[in-house]
Amino acid sequence: MNYKKENSKTRTAIMEAAGKVFAEEGYPKATVRDICRQAGANIAAINYHFGDKKGLYLAVLKHYQGESFETYPPDLGIKENEKPDEKLRKYIRSFLTRIMDEGHPAWFGRLLAREFTDPTWAFDILVEETIRPHFNMLTDIVSAILGKSSKDRIVRMNAMSVIGQCLYFHHSHPVISRLYPGENFGPQQIEEITNHITRFSLRGLLKEKAK
Template structure:
C-alpha cells in the first residue's frame, strides 16, 4: 500500500489543490504514474513544484488523491438511495440505477475513465488501497443485497457469482461501447436509456436470483 501520509489526504480545500488534482488527473491518465512528472503537472496547474509536497506529501500522495477523487465524486453525485427497512428488491433496483448513472455520466472529465483503466492495466501500489477502500465496500454492498434475495442455504460462491453477474450487466454498456456501436450502429445507449436498462437488468437479475433461491444456492463451493 501507499505510505501512511499518502493514504490520509484530505478533501481539496484550496484553488491550488483543485488545480493540481485536475492537472494531475489529465497527466497521469495520458502518461501513466511512472512516466508522468511532478514538473509536468505543476506547469499545467500553474503551481510551484513545492505545492505538491505541501498539499499531498509527494507524487504518490497526489496520485492517490487523484484516484480517490474519481469514485468519490460519482458516489456523492449518484448515491444508491434507500434506507433501513427497504425491501431487497428495491435495494437492488436503487443500486443498479446508481451504478448505471455512474457508467453513463457524460459530465465527468474525460480522464476519469482513462486513469482508472490505466491503473487496472498497469497497476501501482495504489490499487491495493483502492480495492480495500472503494471496490471491496462497493462489492460487499451488492453482495449483501444478493444474499438477501437468495435462499439462506446459498453458498458464498453462489452469492459471489450472482453479484459479479449483476455488476457485469451494468458496466458492459460502457466497457464494450466501441463494440456495441459497431454491432448496432443505429442504436447508441446513453443516459436517456438508464430507466429502461435499470428496469431490464433488475427484472432479469431478480428472475435469475429467484431461480437460484429455488435451487438452494445452486452452486457448491
C-alpha cells in the same frame, strides 16, 4: 517534504485536471506535462504540491472518492424495509450512474472501472477503502433475494454476474459504436440499461432460488 497549504489555487487546478486526464487515459498513459498544461500550471508544481506523480494520483483518489460516493451513494434512496428487488434496482442504477454519468465527479467511477480491468499499485488501497464495503452491500442484497448466506460461494458468483453486466455496458462503447453505428448504449441510456440489467438479473436470481 511538507506540502503546505491545502487550498492553493494551482493545487486544486492540478487535481481537477489530473482527475480528468487519469480517468480518460489511465494512470500509466497520463503524463504530468499534459495535466499541468490543462491546469495552466508549471510542471514543477506537481513536485511541490504532491511530491511526485504517485502522490498526485493518491491525492486525487482520496479526494474524489468521497465526492463520488456522496453524489452517487450506493444505497441511494434505499429504505431498510424495502423489498430486495427494489434494492437491487437502486444499487444497479447508482453503480451505472457513478461510472457513466458525465460531468464533475464521474471521473472517479471511470477511474475505478479502469483499476478493475488493469490495476495499478493503488489497487490495494481502493479494494479496502471502497470496493470491499460496496461489494458487501451487493452480496447482502443478493443473498436476501436468494435466501442464502452472504458467505456462500453461489452468492458471490451471482453478484459478479450483476457487476459484470454493469461494467461491460460501460466500456462496450468502442465495440457497439463500430458494430452498429447509430446504436447507442451511452450515458443517456442509463435508465434503459438499468431496467434491462435489473430484469435480466432478477430472473437469473429468482429461478436460482427456486431450484
